[in-house]
Amino acid sequence: MALARAELIFSLFDADASGELEMTDFDLMADRVDAAASGSEMSDRHAMRAALASWWEVLADHLDVDRDGRITLDEFCGCVLSPERFEGAVEVFARALAVLGDPDGDGMIERPRFHALMTAFGFSPDNIDALFDAFEPTDDDEVEVRTWESAIKDYYRPDKAGIAGDHLVPAQSRR
Numbered sequence: 324m325a326l327a328r329a330e331l332i333f334s335l336f337d338a339d340a341s342g343e344l345e346m347t348d349f350d351l352m353a354d355r356v357d358a359a360a361s362g363s364e365m366s367d368r369h370a371m372r373a374a375l376a377s378w379w380e381v382l383a384d385h386l387d388v389d390r391d392g393r394i395t396l397d398e399f400c401g402c403v404l405s406p407e408r409f410e411g412a413v414e415v416f417a418r419a420l421a422v423l424g425d426p427d428g429d430g431m432i433e434r435p436r437f438h439a440l441m442t443a444f445g446f447s448p449d450n451i452d453a454l455f456d457a458f459e460p461t462d463d464d465e466v467e468v469r470t471w472e473s474a475i476k477d478y479y480r481p482d483k484a485g486i487a488g489d490h491l492v493p494a495q496s497r498r
């Protein structure tokens with residue numbers, strides 16, 4: 324399961340589908356999320372950009388073994404062995420994303436906004452809905468941002484299994 328998850332996370336990070344991770348992938352994700360986060364404060368959007376940039380730096384520092392500025396899938400799978408190294412970066416990212424999901428600060432995120440942000444990160448519509456439903460939305464079709472934030476943190480941990488974010492894994496690759 325851990326390696327399958329690492330491969331899935333790798334393919335999501337590879338925003339330009341070049342087959343390797345580069346800084347430009349994280350710039351591209353930042354652009355997409357920024358476009359999806361209209362209505363959020365500029366400072367919150369900048370915080371997301373900064374979170375993605377420093378996440379890339381941490382990944383490159385630890386995983387780009389041959390120092391060519393790109394992370395191959397083989398190099399990336401090294402993160403399965405030491406997920407704790409990336410926890411800090413994932414936490415900052417999850418917080419920044421949660422803030423973008425809740426511009427009015429009431430602690431809840433609506434389905435359309437959830438959809439827009441998750442689509443920006445490359446998740447597919449069916450999987451996004453399944454995850455939203457797993458969070459048990461209110462009658463107003465909102466879920467708690469806190470629940471989502473902790474699911475994001477779990478999701479990007481390659482060693483985690485049996486989590487809400489498993490709804491984001493296409494059925495055929497679940498084990």
Ligand SMILES: [Ca+2]
Nearest residue numbers: 337341343344
């Ligand atoms: Ca790429």
Ligand SMILES: [Ca+2]
Nearest residue numbers: 387391393394
């Ligand atoms: Ca490399």
Ligand SMILES: [Ca+2]
Nearest residue numbers: 425429431432
């Ligand atoms: Ca809200």
